[in-house]
Amino acid sequence: MKSLTPRADFENYIRMKALPEADLSSSLTGWVEKYSDRIALKDEHRQLSYAGLLRESTGFAHWLSAHGLQADDRVLVQLPNSVNFFVVLFAVIRVGALPVLVLPGHRAHEAKGVHQTAGSSFYITQREHDGFGYESIATALVGEGLPREGVVFVDDLDFSALAAVSGTDTFPMPAIDDVALLLLSGGTTNTPKLIPRTHADYVLNFSEMAKACLLDQSSRYLCAVPVAHNFALGCPGVLGVLAVGGFAYLLPRPDILDFAEVVTREQITVTALVPALAELLIEYLELGVEGFSSLMLLQVGAARFSEVSAQKLRALLDCELQHIYGMAEGLLCFNRRFDPLSLKVSTQGRPLSIFDELRVVDEQGQPVIEGEVGELYVRGPYTIRGYYNNEEANHTGFDPDGFYKTGDLVRLDHGNNVVVVGRAKEQINRAGEKYSPADTEKVMLAWDRVVGCSIVGIENITEGDKAVFFIRSSGEHVTREDVCRYLEAQGVAGYKFPDEVVMVNSLPLTAVGKIDKKRLVASYAVAQD
Known part of the structure; x- marks a missing residue:
């Protein structure tokens, strides 16, 4: 080739x-x-x-x-x-x-x-x-x-x-x-x-x-x-x-x-x-x-x-x-x-x-x-x-x-040195292992206990990103341990497991009908204060 x-x-x-x-x-x-x-x-x-x-x-x-x-x-x-x-x-x-x-x-x-x-x-x-x-x-x-x-x-x-x-x-x-x-x-x-x-x-x-x-x-x-x-x-x-x-x-x-x-x-x-x-x-x-x-x-x-x-x-x-x-x-x-x-x-x-x-x-x-x-x-x-x-x-x-x-x-400084300030693309970085949440979300939505799932990365100074799973369940409460066991059974790599699971009654949507992850991040930040 x-x-x-x-x-x-x-x-x-x-x-x-x-x-x-x-x-x-x-x-x-x-x-x-x-x-x-x-x-x-x-x-x-x-x-x-x-x-x-x-x-x-x-x-x-x-x-x-x-x-x-x-x-x-x-x-x-x-x-x-x-x-x-x-x-x-x-x-x-x-x-x-x-x-x-x-x-x-x-x-x-x-x-x-x-x-x-x-x-x-x-x-x-x-x-x-x-x-x-x-x-x-x-x-x-x-x-x-x-x-x-x-x-x-x-x-x-x-x-x-x-x-x-x-x-x-x-x-x-x-x-x-x-x-x-x-x-x-x-x-x-x-x-x-x-x-x-x-x-x-x-x-x-x-x-x-x-x-x-x-x-x-x-x-x-x-x-x-x-x-x-x-x-x-x-x-x-x-x-x-x-x-x-x-x-x-x-x-x-x-x-x-x-x-x-x-x-x-x-x-x-x-x-x-x-x-x-x-x-x-x-x-x-x-x-x-x-x-x-x-x-x-x-x-x-x-x-x-x-x-x-x-x-x-x-x-x-x-x-x-x-x-x-x-x-x-x-x-x-x-x-x-x-x-x-x-x-x-x-x-x-x-x-x-x-x-x-x-x-x-x-x-x-x-x-x-x-x-x-x-x-x-x-x-x-x-x-x-x-x-x-x-x-x-x-x-x-x-x-x-x-x-x-x-x-x-x-941004570039006057000496052409690069200063990285963030990501334009949606990506989660777990201690150097990077992945798209879309794939894991798809796996989660195949689970009969879940009717909605959105995964966001919350910046963490020691671990890169903290993976937070926002889950709307089909009935009973879903714990982090439940999610980890399910993902492991589906053959998903461990670095894609959640750091935290947040149960929600609904997932916010943008004007075009997509899940509004910015609002999820903002609501999470407010809950931590």
């Missing part, structure tokens, strides 16, 4: 050196030539050198090919943070197939929606993680048409043994404008949209971020948020650390006590947290525990981090604090290491590339006066021009000039 960027624009980016002439498969080979026996990856079970990563991923690529995987096939990959994640990722890419990175927290409901959009032929996972059995998702996917022989549990495989018996690597090398992987959006539609990132644009993404963050062979990265997220995978994330010969430890679950123990034991120098985890880190450090002497850079991203909390964290840690603002669709903005502290705590920084084009527009799509708030539109060498297999989203999500409509309300 090729890039959705018009060919002339892509070639122009290459000619201007806005994009590298590089691909992920060749990148791994190049890393091995430079850093062969250095330890690349480690988790709670094992570690792997750069050369070992190449051997195991090549062996698994041959195994997948022998079991029917072909170039351009789509493969759902749902694995926790682990060494195996990267063996699988590079193996699928080596075959020329497209890994679709499904979050560990997704359940059957989300996985089925992604499969229907992707038309996937393989599902690679492990049998259990944090008490949840992924065999149930595999069964649901087979029921949706995924071939039974395409279900692969990594627990059943010995990657080192597969590496020992693999033959000559005869897979064709990808073109730089081929799509390398499909990330999931956290957007405002019912099912996550599929984001096609090409080899060239994703290599640019993580390699230029690594340079900007001054990473090198001495860098030791702790991956504490799901690596299937663009933030942890390539901003610079694990791939950025590997690109410079560093080391990455993969924490299987976001536990702040485990985080602290690993930072100390593994002498971690750089890590990334979502604001909810950063707030927990503040609480932990305020207990008076010893800080982290090895830590040099802490990134906070995936949601807005308050200026007050940023100042607190900076005071508690003797390291650089870096805001990351971006999206899996492309654009990355961040504070540079040597920016003034005032910028680091009050803005989300400047774009990664000098070729990034930012427009701030009003509700009619017209540019606002400099310094005023508007919706951010963006176009650039590593920002997509369209989603995979989603014409409706492509029609509404991009303007005629190819600018992506982010849905974020921002």
Whole structure:
């Protein structure tokens, strides 16, 4: 599959050196030539050198090919943070197939929606993680048409043994404008949209971020948020650390006590947290525990981090604090290491590339006066021009000039630093996990105990948004526990469960007959006073 960027624009980016002439498969080979026996990856079970990563991923690529995987096939990959994640990722890419990175927290409901959009032929996972059995998702996917022989549990495989018996690597090398992987959006539609990132644009993404963050062979990265997220995978994330010969430890679950123990034991120098985890880190450090002497850079991203909390964290840690603002669709903005502290705590920084084009527009799509708030539109060498297999989203999500409509309300300061002030699109952000309430509302309305449901996000300084379910029942009272049990039974991911349920006799409507969520938010605020 090729890039959705018009060919002339892509070639122009290459000619201007806005994009590298590089691909992920060749990148791994190049890393091995430079850093062969250095330890690349480690988790709670094992570690792997750069050369070992190449051997195991090549062996698994041959195994997948022998079991029917072909170039351009789509493969759902749902694995926790682990060494195996990267063996699988590079193996699928080596075959020329497209890994679709499904979050560990997704359940059957989300996985089925992604499969229907992707038309996937393989599902690679492990049998259990944090008490949840992924065999149930595999069964649901087979029921949706995924071939039974395409279900692969990594627990059943010995990657080192597969590496020992693999033959000559005869897979064709990808073109730089081929799509390398499909990330999931956290957007405002019912099912996550599929984001096609090409080899060239994703290599640019993580390699230029690594340079900007001054990473090198001495860098030791702790991956504490799901690596299937663009933030942890390539901003610079694990791939950025590997690109410079560093080391990455993969924490299987976001536990702040485990985080602290690993930072100390593994002498971690750089890590990334979502604001909810950063707030927990503040609480932990305020207990008076010893800080982290090895830590040099802490990134906070995936949601807005308050200026007050940023100042607190900076005071508690003797390291650089870096805001990351971006999206899996492309654009990355961040504070540079040597920016003034005032910028680091009050803005989300400047774009990664000098070729990034930012427009701030009003509700009619017209540019606002400099310094005023508007919706951010963006176009650039590593920002997509369209989603995979989603014409409706492509029609509404991009303007005629190819600018992506982010849905974020921002203002730009005189130095082109971005200050995010809110959302233009309806979306709930739960500790960095973003979703549209419309899909969950639809599930709720299928419940015979509910005749009306509207879900709104109430901003919360520590958790991103507080999900409040306004419910009109068919009779008996519905509790939060009732809703959680129902959603779990429907295979809905836990981060979409309510923080609070509010029972109402009716739901207010706008003049055109839609539920008036602004009035619901206002009534909730009054009730809290």
